[in-house]
Amino acid sequence: MKIALIPEGGVLITNLIYKNGHTPLQMYNMSPEKAREKDPYDEEVIDYDSELYNLNGSKVQKGNKYVGTEVPSGIKGRLTLADHIIQKAEAAIILGRAPKERTKMYDRLNSTILLYGGIGAGNFPKFLAYQLRKKNIPRLEMAYPTNRHELIRIFERTNNFLQNLEKYPxxxxxxxxxxxxxxxxxxxKIAVEELKKIIKDIQ
Known part of the structure; x- marks a missing residue:
């Protein structure tokens, strides 16, 4: 099955998708098969078959149908590149945003490579997640891991989801x-009356 991954490009979860016999949908994609066939001495790393490089004409405006005119062009551009993900996704794995106040397990580079990939930033994942949630497809949504136990748990939950995907409604x-x-x-959220009581107790 074709799996949408948010945020897309994280090496570890992408590999789990491949290992379980599925295909991750990405804005820029080079499959393991293409990577193996590639000449290691060839410095050309662009996969011209990917959506990133075969957009032309009216295709560059695909992202406009998902958002209003007030949305920044950067978001529209990324949604254009993600149009095939939204259209072709048969299931989705959504990883939550990293908390600001957290003890970092890895440095920024390793965290990006392992979990977060390198394409897309800011509000784009929210727009993509919203579009995928509108589709009638199986979804696995998980909070960003803040410790080793949670990271291992993410892999377990992802594997379980992928292995049983065809059984799910x-x-x-x-x-x-x-x-x-x-x-x-x-x-x-705290009710207004409860907030007033807390303030009164503090005073």
């Missing part, structure tokens, strides 16, 4: 971490 959703569109776990 089309509307299957696993979101035990309660990830919101913002990419963070849902936090229950």
């Amino acid at each position: 089309k509307n299957y959703v696993s979101n035990d971490d309660h990830i919101t569109t913002d990419g963070t776990p849902y936090k229950e």
Whole structure:
């Protein structure tokens, strides 16, 4: 099956998708087969068969159908590159946004390579996740790991999801971490009266 991954390009989860017999959908993609066939002495690394390089004419405006005119052109451009992901996705794996206040397990480079890939930034993952959630496809949504145990758990949950994917109904959703569109776990808001009581107690 064709799997959309947010954020796309993370090496570890991408490899799990391949190992379980599925195909990750990415804006820029070079399959393991193409990588193996590539001449190691050839400095040409561009895969001209990918969506990134075969867009022309009206194709460059594909992203406009997903958002309004007020959305920045950078978001529209990335949605154009992700159009085939939205259209072809048969399942989705969504990894939440990294918390600002966290103990980092890896430096920025390794964290990017292992989990987050290198394409897309800012609000783009939110727009892509929103479009995928509108589709009737199985989804696995997980919070960003903040320690070794959570990282291992992500691999276990991803493997389990991929191995049982064909058994799930089309509307299957696993979101035990309660990830919101913002990419963070849902936090229950405090009622106004409760807030007043807290302030009164402090005073």
